[in-house]
Amino acid sequence: MPDHIGQAPQPRNRTGAFVMPIRTRKLIGAVALLILLIVWVLLGMAFAQMPLFAERPLLAAVYYVVVGLGWVLPAMPIVRWMSRPDPAGT
Secondary structure: OOOOOOOOOOOEOOOOOEOOOHHHHHHHHHHHHHHHHHHHHHHHHHHHOOHHHHHOHHHHHHHHHHHHHHOHHHHHHHHHHHOOOOOOOO
């Protein structure tokens, strides 16, 4: 008796390669975004403690704006990947 009875078939494209379903991509992408955000915030807080920013409030303000908005650039490819539609040929 085959081992695969009762298991859902794995989605594959026309070439036979495995295709990740959109629900799985969204789960992996959400976890990746959380990790990215946590690391980004911790690094941002660590660099904000530098004496350079304590001595120059204008530089500190620019730093906080750049760091506060800067996480969006590395997050964009993750969001684009996880929202990509499933291929039609599966």
